[in-house]
Amino acid sequence: MDIDQTEEFIELMTSFQGRLYAFILSLTGDPNGANDILQETNIILWKKSGEFEMGSNFKAWSFRIANFQVMAHRQRKMRDRLVFDDDMIEEIIAESTEADELYNIKQGKIDSCMSQLPDRQRDLIKMRYTIGKSVNQMAEDLKSTANSIAQALFRARNNLTQCVKTLKGQPYE
Missing domain, CATH: 1.10.1740.10 (RNA polymerase sigma factor, region 2, helix turn helix motif)
Incomplete structure (x- = not known):
């Protein structure tokens, strides 16, 4: 390799x-x-x-x-x-597989909705939840106030939530 x-x-x-x-x-x-x-x-x-x-x-x-x-x-x-006996393990595996498929559906919806967000909102969400920066770190990096970053993140999460809820197909919840 x-x-x-x-x-x-x-x-x-x-x-x-x-x-x-x-x-x-x-x-x-x-x-x-x-x-x-x-x-x-x-x-x-x-x-x-x-x-x-x-x-x-x-x-x-x-x-x-x-x-x-x-x-x-x-x-x-x-x-x-x-x-657990073997039958119980098999049942758990089946349920786990189903849960994993639901996870994939949810992840697909989130990915789709992330791509629809404005660039700034998408960048803020990635900085906060993918990279793991605090709101204060983000404010410092973006030369802004923590309050304005928190408000922008709130709007971005709201937009993301509304988008996911409106997608057709398998329920998100």
């Missing part, structure tokens, strides 16, 4: 951490166990990164590895009193 592929793989792994954790947590119901399994999954993903074909479905590949790690974790924990 060359340096560009390695960077792309790292970006994929990073972007899926929250979703992998949520998937694992939905299967285990144990936040501590889910953290451990996520770390084990990350190690295997990294070790098998050379086997992953860029452009293929990273989500399916990583979720399958996570599922195997959950099963291995379950085998280690069989002595515990609260262990």
